[in-house]
Amino acid sequence: MDKERVLKGLKAIVGEKGVLHRLEDVIVYEQDAFVMRALPDFVVFPTSTKDVQGIVRFARSEGLPIVARGAGTSVSGGAIPVTGGIIVSFSRMNHVLEVDAENRCAVVEPGVINLDITRAVSPYGYFYAPDPSSQMVCTIGGNVAENAGGIHGVAYGVTTNHILGLEVVLADGEVVELGGKSPDSLGYDLVGLVVGSEGTLGIVTKITVKLTRRRESVATMVIVFKTLVDASRTVAEIVARGVLPSSMELMDEMAVEAVEKAIHYGFPPDAGAVLLVELEGLTEAIDRPYEMVKDIAERNRAREIRTAATEEERQHLWKGRKGVFAAVSIIAPNQFTQDGCVPRPKLPEVLEKIGAIAERYSLAIANVAHAGDGNLHPLIMFDPREPGELEKVIEAGAEILRLCVEVGGTITGEHGIGIEKNEYMSWLFSAHDIEAMKAIKSIFDPEGMLNPGKIFVSELSPNEIRTESIGATAGKSRRGSGMWV
Amino acid sequence: MDKERVLKGLKAIVGEKGVLHRLEDVIVYEQDAFVMRALPDFVVFPTSTKDVQGIVRFARSEGLPIVARGAGTSVSGGAIPVTGGIIVSFSRMNHVLEVDAENRCAVVEPGVINLDITRAVSPYGYFYAPDPSSQMVCTIGGNVAENAGGIHGVAYGVTTNHILGLEVVLADGEVVELGGKSPDSLGYDLVGLVVGSEGTLGIVTKITVKLTRRRESVATMVIVFKTLVDASRTVAEIVARGVLPSSMELMDEMAVEAVEKAIHYGFPPDAGAVLLVELEGLTEAIDRPYEMVKDIAERNRAREIRTAATEEERQHLWKGRKGVFAAVSIIAPNQFTQDGCVPRPKLPEVLEKIGAIAERYSLAIANVAHAGDGNLHPLIMFDPREPGELEKVIEAGAEILRLCVEVGGTITGEHGIGIEKNEYMSWLFSAHDIEAMKAIKSIFDPEGMLNPGKIFVSELSPNEIRTESIGATAGKSRRGSGMWV
Numbered sequence: 001m002d003k004e005r006v007l008k009g010l011k012a013i014v015g016e017k018g019v020l021h022r023l024e025d026v027i028v029y030e031q032d033a034f035v036m037r038a039l040p041d042f043v044v045f046p047t048s049t050k051d052v053q054g055i056v057r058f059a060r061s062e063g064l065p066i067v068a069r070g071a072g073t074s075v076s077g078g079a080i081p082v083t084g085g086i087i088v089s090f091s092r093m094n095h096v097l098e099v100d101a102e103n104r105c106a107v108v109e110p111g112v113i114n115l116d117i118t119r120a121v122s123p124y125g126y127f128y129a130p131d132p133s134s135q136m137v138c139t140i141g142g143n144v145a146e147n148a149g150g151i152h153g154v155a156y157g158v159t160t161n162h163i164l165g166l167e168v169v170l171a172d173g174e175v176v177e178l179g180g181k182s183p184d185s186l187g188y189d190l191v192g193l194v195v196g197s198e199g200t201l202g203i204v205t206k207i208t209v210k211l212t213r214r215r216e217s218v219a220t221m222v223i224v225f226k227t228l229v230d231a232s233r234t235v236a237e238i239v240a241r242g243v244l245p246s247s248m249e250l251m252d253e254m255a256v257e258a259v260e261k262a263i264h265y266g267f268p269p270d271a272g273a274v275l276l277v278e279l280e281g282l283t284e285a286i287d288r289p290y291e292m293v294k295d296i297a298e299r300n301r302a303r304e305i306r307t308a309a310t311e312e313e314r315q316h317l318w319k320g321r322k323g324v325f326a327a328v329s330i331i332a333p334n335q336f337t338q339d340g341c342v343p344r345p346k347l348p349e350v351l352e353k354i355g356a357i358a359e360r361y362s363l364a365i366a367n368v369a370h371a372g373d374g375n376l377h378p379l380i381m382f383d384p385r386e387p388g389e390l391e392k393v394i395e396a397g398a399e400i401l402r403l404c405v406e407v408g409g410t411i412t413g414e415h416g417i418g419i420e421k422n423e424y425m426s427w428l429f430s431a432h433d434i435e436a437m438k439a440i441k442s443i444f445d446p447e448g449m450l451n452p453g454k455i456f457v458s459e460l461s462p463n464e465i466r467t468e469s470i471g472a473t474a475g476k477s478r479r480g481s482g483m484w485v
Numbered sequence: 486m487d488k489e490r491v492l493k494g495l496k497a498i499v500g501e502k503g504v505l506h507r508l509e510d511v512i513v514y515e516q517d518a519f520v521m522r523a524l525p526d527f528v529v530f531p532t533s534t535k536d537v538q539g540i541v542r543f544a545r546s547e548g549l550p551i552v553a554r555g556a557g558t559s560v561s562g563g564a565i566p567v568t569g570g571i572i573v574s575f576s577r578m579n580h581v582l583e584v585d586a587e588n589r590c591a592v593v594e595p596g597v598i599n600l601d602i603t604r605a606v607s608p609y610g611y612f613y614a615p616d617p618s619s620q621m622v623c624t625i626g627g628n629v630a631e632n633a634g635g636i637h638g639v640a641y642g643v644t645t646n647h648i649l650g651l652e653v654v655l656a657d658g659e660v661v662e663l664g665g666k667s668p669d670s671l672g673y674d675l676v677g678l679v680v681g682s683e684g685t686l687g688i689v690t691k692i693t694v695k696l697t698r699r700r701e702s703v704a705t706m707v708i709v710f711k712t713l714v715d716a717s718r719t720v721a722e723i724v725a726r727g728v729l730p731s732s733m734e735l736m737d738e739m740a741v742e743a744v745e746k747a748i749h750y751g752f753p754p755d756a757g758a759v760l761l762v763e764l765e766g767l768t769e770a771i772d773r774p775y776e777m778v779k780d781i782a783e784r785n786r787a788r789e790i791r792t793a794a795t796e797e798e799r800q801h802l803w804k805g806r807k808g809v810f811a812a813v814s815i816i817a818p819n820q821f822t823q824d825g826c827v828p829r830p831k832l833p834e835v836l837e838k839i840g841a842i843a844e845r846y847s848l849a850i851a852n853v854a855h856a857g858d859g860n861l862h863p864l865i866m867f868d869p870r871e872p873g874e875l876e877k878v879i880e881a882g883a884e885i886l887r888l889c890v891e892v893g894g895t896i897t898g899e900h901g902i903g904i905e906k907n908e909y910m911s912w913l914f915s916a917h918d919i920e921a922m923k924a925i926k927s928i929f930d931p932e933g934m935l936n937p938g939k940i941f942v943s944e945l946s947p948n949e950i951r952t953e954s955i956g957a958t959a960g961k962s963r964r965g966s967g968m969w970v
Contacts, residue, residue: 102725188926196674440673
């Protein structure tokens with residue numbers, strides 16, 4: 001690659017200040033929230049679809065790979081430039097372009113932060129429903145790429161259920177409009193295909209999101225149990241009784257301990273599990289499900305039930321749950337966030353078996369779970385400076401996912417495949433299925449320039465691949481951003 | 486084609502009684518609820534995935550096209566065998582295989598009637614949400630093929646929002662399992678791609694559907710207005726006030742008249758429009774939205790409001806809406822059901838312009854609309870025995886769709902493209918978009934044997950095509966089944 005010529009070419013498209021190329025600048029972009037890293041050659045900051053189109057066409061003429069990047073919160077390595085090349089950062093395409101309250105939708109640029117959509121539409125009485133724990137920093141473009149979930153997924157579904165239309169720059173530089181404001185899509189559902197495709201089929205430059213009417217009232221309950229079994233049974237009974245909480249989050253003993261150690265939240269010392277249940281609806285409609293949840297929890301030996309009466313108290317109750325990641329960061333040098341899904345009734349059994357895996361590998365694993373969805377997030381704590389430690393963590397993580405598959409679950413709930421799980425795709429898909437997916441990839445991106453190395457087991461030659469684990473440099477971890485689920 | 490050899494081959498797969506081939510038998514399958522017809526050579530009745538696999542492999546070796554058929558209620562010609570060949574009827578694969586209440590899903594065969602899913606899961610407190618008006622006869626397989634909507638679509642979405650997994654026989658006879666019971670799909674969303682692909686990508690043999698918890702209470706209101714403008718304003722205000730009815734159906738004057746003439750329902754003689762609003766939720770949560778709707782309707786000069794207090798009364802109120810299609814069938818020799826979508830605020834303008842189109846073409850057009858979704862169903866009445874009449878109807882229908890596109894809408898809300906609208910795809914998609922879709926088709930079905938002639942403008946040579954309009958034989962219409970929306 002003629003670096004000078006490429007630099008000149010990129011500057012001609014996005015301007016002098018729209019390109020980073022020096023090592024000290026691009027090194028910031030070698031990582032996301034996963035445990036691998038790879039250095040990009042350039043980072044560019046488009047401000048329009050036309051810029052993106054120009055970048056894609058130019059990259060193609062230069063034979064350079066392109067990786068789109070939102071906020072870099074991907075925990076499966078989605079934004080890591082495996083073979084180097086150009087990172088397209090959407091931090092300057094961060095505008096809410098239109099709020100169309102009458103048609104219950106908004107049109108936004110990919111760099112808009114998830115929570116900022118809700119802020120923009122809140123005056124109209126709406127919110128954008130999918131809420132990853134990283135929603136204060138993660139972008140809607142990244143959410144679309146990974147089909148992100150959220151703590152309210154049990155009630156509202158994941159990203160794909162809330163995307164109506166996309167503007168996409170294809171690998172040949174063509175701009176296509178997929179879907180739109182209407183509820184049904186015509187012909188093949190290409191919007192659905194692009195959502196969750198991790199930047200491998202095209203670069204999304206505009207997104208039409210569905211808006212959800214804000215519920216009138218919220219009741220938030222934190223329920224402390226002595227044992228995980230009691231908490232799990234409570235979850236099962238809440239579901240069986242037909243109560244549909246908008247959120248139902250489970251923390252195991254180690255997660256509770258971490259929070260206690262790090263932020264002294266105030267959980268009782270004998271807490272073996274904590275359940276956070278949120279109910280939403282019309283004011284009159286909250287009381288009965290609230291009483292039902294309370295009754296179910298009490299019959300399952302709840303040790304303590306805290307309820308929020310004000311928004312302030314509600315935020316406080318959430319602190320315990322939201323503090324887990326920060327807490328684990330404080331008590332361990334690093335963490336590996338796993339993401340698997342199991343049928344809800346299998347939750348207790350699987351959590352118990354994860355405990356056995358932790359013991360066998362001598363690793364500390366704290367569990368938080370979107371229990372209403374059966375979506376697990378084991379947080380494996382480790383020190384990347386210890387030789388061989390990261391390999392052990394990855395192996396234990398794989399074993400947990402294998403366990404999820406064995407009980408009829410799957411290897412990702414909401415974080416995507418990225419470079420983390422491409423080798424595990426064959427556990428769930430036949431060679432035939434994977435060939436069908438690859439054939440789709442080759443239609444959209446025949447030259448394989450869009451986010452190479454993701455989703456599928458890499459066919460790249462070893463000397464093309466730049467990734468290394470974060471433990472590769474001995475000494476202090478260069479890990480940047482925090483981890484989120 | 487060596488008919489004897491093919492017959493023998495098919496009988497070897499599905500047995501002596503599993504194949505129809507005589508003209509008097511297969512003629513029943515030349516039509517669905519659209520205005521064209523084409524004769525199949527064979528109709529086969531598989532009872533297992535293995536049968537379907539055998540049929541697909543055999544058809545491929547014989548170079549014969551395959552068209553999957555549910556109940557034949559498609560109003561866009563989805564089940565018509567444009568080039569003849571084999572119709573695979575799913576009427577014997579009609580079993581609910583599993584109700585998994587704990588994971589809120591059911592596994593069913595494609596020939597199961599939509600309403601029978603709800604019947605099967607009802608003891609567990611669940612229902613299957615998408616409810617096309619044809620739900621007493623249409624099959625879940627056909628719903629998946631066309632991504633069917635329904636009268637409760639405004640609250641629950643369309644079919645694609647309720648399908649978790651599919652078993653599909655591909656064109657080469659391979660069986661693939663797409664998706665499953667978990668909320669997120671891995672890799673590319675092939676379930677979403679197959680839903681709505683109108684039988685052109687594979688033959689669905691098993692379906693995992695999401696179940697929805699039955700609401701505790703329902704309030705059903707029929708509101709009579711003197712003018713369409715008043716009814717439309719009521720719709721707009723209900724949406725703007727944040728009330729989310731589970732159903733909001735609009736009938737115009739001609740639809741009301743047809744119902745009065747045919748079944749003497751009892752609408753007042755000066756009714757210019759009727760709105761049917763259904764609210765669902767916890768008992769305590771129904772009262773306030775009910776009062777809001779009542780208040781909004783009254784301020785918009787509602788002439789009369791009827792409310793159901795019992796399930797029996799509710800069924801009676803629905804009769805007026807559900808009777809429209811039968812009513813139109815009684816007062817006109819035939820009807821052409823159009824299906825378009827517009828942004829909700831454009832509804833009054835578009836309905837008025839449809840009136841102008843009706844006048845210009847001297848056609849009677851009754852309108853029913855899923856108003857909450859902006860999904861229109863103009864019913865164009867006509868007599869297929871009149872020479873040139875059907876052509877006029879098709880032209881007027883196209884003009885209505887053109888109008889929908891002009892105001893920012895689209896050419897189908899829930900009925901698919903089929904052979905009716907493939908020529909209109911170019912109004913909404915660039916040549917580039919259509920090429921991308923065709924490329925996907927060619928991956929799944931390189932030889933074009935699955936439901937040829939659908940979705941895309943046909944590249945078949947004229948002598949391959951067997952379709953003719955139902956008016957082609959003078960004299961009495963051979964039209965079989967009724968029309969549904």
